[in-house]
Amino acid sequence: MKKMPKLFLVALLALWGPLAHATVRVFACEPEWGALVKEIAGDRATVYVATTAMQDVHRIQARPSLIARARSADLVVCTGAELEIGWIPMVRSQSGNERIQLGKPGYLEVASFVPRIEVPTVVDRALGDMHPQGNPHIQFGPRQMQLAAVEVEKRLAQVDPAGEQDYRTRLADFTRRWKDATARWATLGAPLKGVGVIQYHKNFSYLFDFLGMRETGTLEPKPGVEPTSSHLNELITQQKTDPARMVIRSSYHAEGPAQWLASRIGVPSIMLPATVGGTPGAKDLFGLYDDSIRRMLDALKQGG
Amino acid sequence: MxxxxxxxxxxxxxxxxxxxxxxxxxxxxxxxxxxxxxxxxxxxxxxxxxxxxxxxxxxEEASRHAERSAAQAQTRAENAEVAAAQAQPQPVQAQPNKLNPAISLILNGTWGRYGHDPSSRVTGFAASGGEVSPPRGASLGESELAMSGNVDPFFRGSFRASLAPEGGISVEEAFFETLALGNGFTIKGGRFFSGLGYQNAVHPHAWDFADASLVQRVFLGTNYGDDGIQLRYLPPLPVYLQLGAEIGRGRTFAGVGDVTRNPEGNGRGSEVFFAHLGDDIGDSHSYQVGVSHLRQESGTQGVSLFDYDDLTGVTNLFSGTQHITGVDFVYKWAPEGNPVYRNFKFATEWFQRRLDGRFAFDTRGINSVDGFQARQSGWYAQAVYQFMPYWRTGLRFDRLSAGSVALHANAANLTPPAFDPRRWSVMVDWSPSEFSRVRLQYNRDETRENAATGAALTDNQIFLQYVYSLGAHGAHKF
The missing domain is CATH 1.10.287 (Helix Hairpins)
Known part of the structure; x- marks a missing residue:
């Protein structure tokens, strides 16, 4: 045991050199925040993304790899609104990293800085997996993403003051491109206005809100509860009075129940990327919106 | 100009x-x-x-700031409509119950069926009494009440009490933990479950089976913890490496029971060292391996070795040192890292216990005192598979090795059993949400020796168990 400290020092010194950083190390809880940080920070940041578009972020565990990455992070960017409540508090408390604790500039919960929809008036676990602060899947709100960009830039400048000028320039550039893209998406998605859809989980509410679409129901009887046959039958009955034109699931949801319902009510069943990386088209934030809207437009045509 | x-x-x-x-x-x-x-x-x-x-x-400085907030102001204005629709003001960061600590309550109960008396102990091992098997028939388990929260920007506090069904409250954990040390260091102090091994720090409600593994039960007293201080360090590496050390009073003699009399040396009665290494392999696989060591002093007053009492019906005392060395390994799989539909977990731990000191046989009668050395070991391996949402099944094998016990002069008074206990467990559980679980488990228990024949006493045990968590969202521990 007594030889351990010496051995450690040697190991540390050997590893410290290559690890010594010139850039800001960012731990992004979800791929959308990784993509946003890359937009604002460019090469100034090295970004580690903790989850993928194939994973249900509610259900992640505080794995050793996540704790190791959080340990050296200068900035942690998460969604918040209790989306990561099962794992991020533990990752932070186990990390031994004071820079990413609650209240520090190095810990950002984006949802706290953007308007949220579907804020419940009654909060009780009997209603399923509740998010008292509203729908946390904010990556599909163009306005939310713009506000997020502003906050991300602010935090980057706080943890890396030397890069302030860079971040400001890149934010201005992003804002311009994002504004243009938002206008383009509004035009592109115009045929979707008023279209009724059923989604698996409330992953895409912000996008529906933006495009003026109408959610007629969710496959999940309650948030976070897997579809049941009785609930799917209710959706079939409801189709007669309040018709949906397509059934939408995210890249991490099972195809089965969505396909089953879609075939019963005679509408297309489609998959949308849950976030960046969910489909080959969703390479970045712009691609995420482009691809999602295109997929819905295709389904609309296909459904006739 | x-x-x-x-x-x-x-x-x-x-x-x-x-x-x-x-x-x-x-x-x-x-x-x-x-x-x-x-x-x-x-x-x-x-x-x-x-x-x-x-x-x-x-x-000019101000205008630069104005420039930056221009984008913000613009989008904020655009969002006025949405913000207005949102009646409540935005809460800043997630904080349950505003400034109160997060509170949670665990309810659990079991219906048990045994072929033999569940209160008798594992043969040849000084069992703790910390975790005894649930009684026959329906019984309420220990309810747990937990509170935790940030004290201030520098410390976090956590408290967990266990309410026994027959009355009485015991403090399972009550500790502070630093938030602001940085550089990978964290200090925890108070009463806490030790970081040794893998399963030791897992609370009963989060177990994968209705009962603890045998090795955990007989060597660690189910959840070994002490009153003391823990230092953890994470070196800045691309993989997870956690190094930890604990010093405690030696409140309990692990696997044996409470130390009623304080040991000497102003209460430095136990030390723990542990190291854990872990990482992911691709998106779907993750693992953790660990080594741990616990050293304890009983003090000259000694502790009762219960099992020998059971055999002889007289009071015996052991005084000396206990070393427990362990190795643990955990592997988890989920397709593309998404555990919702299917996932798999394998865990195994091996522990060895060495006792070295003096043994007093029949302290009230003949009081024969001589040297005592024992070297015993045990391990378990378990696999749990979630084959569809909500449903899991698991298989576990437990094995203890009686090892060698040297009684010296007391060998004339006592013959230690040469019996290797073992157990098979199979379980199925259903968790319709993260907060509830109902479990059915079968144990083929061969942990006791049939004194007459020297063969194992086979006990077919069945448990039906419920575990409910109310209140604050629990942590998804690896």
Missing amino acids: PPKRLMAAALVAAAVVSCPVHAQTPSGDDLESIRRQLQELKQTYETRIQALEARLKAA
Whole structure:
């Protein structure tokens, strides 16, 4: 045991050199925040993304790899609104990293800085997996993403003051491109206005809100509860009075129940990327919106 | 040139030009006074110009900030509509119950069926009494009440009490933990479950089976914890490496029971060292391996070795040192890292216990005292598979090795059993949400020796168990 400290020092010194950083190390809880940080920070940041578009972020565990990455992070960017409540508090408390604790500039919960929809008036676990602060899947709100960009830039400048000028320039550039893209998406998605859809989980509410679409129901009887046959039958009955034109699931949801319902009510069943990386088209934030809207437009045509 | 600076320059020029107009009959004194006045004027304006320049600089700074917040202001305005629709003000960061700690309550109960008396102990091992099997029939388990929260920017606090069904409250954990040390260091102090091994720090409600593994039960007293201090360090590596050390009073003699009399040395009765290494392999696989060591002193007063009491019906005492060394390994799989539909977990732990000291046989009677050495070991391996949402099944094998026990002079009074206990467990559980679980488990228990035949006493045990968590969302521990 007594030889351990010496051995450690040697190991540390050997590893410290290559690890010594010139850039800001960012731990992004979800791929959308990784993509946003890359937009604002460019090469100034090295970004580690903790989850993928194939994973249900509610259900992640505080794995050793996540704790190791959080340990050296200068900035942690998460969604918040209790989306990561099962794992991020533990990752932070186990990390031994004071820079990413609650209240520090190095810990950002984006949802706290953007308007949220579907804020419940009654909060009780009997209603399923509740998010008292509203729908946390904010990556599909163009306005939310713009506000997020502003906050991300602010935090980057706080943890890396030397890069302030860079971040400001890149934010201005992003804002311009994002504004243009938002206008383009509004035009592109115009045929979707008023279209009724059923989604698996409330992953895409912000996008529906933006495009003026109408959610007629969710496959999940309650948030976070897997579809049941009785609930799917209710959706079939409801189709007669309040018709949906397509059934939408995210890249991490099972195809089965969505396909089953879609075939019963005679509408297309489609998959949308849950976030960046969910489909080959969703390479970045712009691609995420482009691809999602295109997929819905295709389904609309296909459904006739 | 900015307008303010231009104006100031013009004023100076005007003053200089206007002076000669008033000096129509210049004398030497007048000229001197005019020069002085001019000098004064010049100085006044210079200071004013400097002040104006400073203000200008500040204004430029402000405009830079304004530029940055322009994008924000614009989008904020666009969002006014959405914000207005949202009746409640935005809560800042997630904080359950505002400034109160997060509170959670665990309810659990079991229905048990046994072929033999569940209160008898594992043969040959000094069992703790910390975790005894649930009684026959329906029984309420220990309810747990937990509170935790940040104390201030520097510390986090956590408290967990266990409420026994027959009455009485015991404090399972009550500790503080640092938040602001940084550089990978964390200090935990108070009463806490030790970081040794893998399963030891897992609370009963989060177990994958209705009962603890045998090795955990007989060597660690189910959840070994002490009153003391823990230091953890994570070196800045791309993989997870956690190094930890604990020093405690030695409140319990692990696997044996409470130490009623304080050991010597101002209460430094136990030390723990542990190291864990873990990482992901691709998106779907993750693992953790660990080594741990626990050293304890019983103090000269000694502790009862219960099992020998059971055999002889007399009071025995052991005093000396206990070393527990362990190795643990955990592997988890979920397709593309998404555990919702299917996932798999494998865990195994091996522990060895060495006791070295003196043993007093029949302290109230013949009180024969001589040396005592014991070396015993045990392991378990378990696999749990979630084959569809909500449903999991698991298989576990437990094995203990009686090892060697040297009693020296007391060998004449006592023969330690040479019996290797083992157990098979199979379980199925259903968790319709993260907060509830119902479990059915079958144990083929061969942990006790049939004293008459020397063979194992086979006990078929069945448990039906419920576990409910209310309140604050629990942590998804690896």
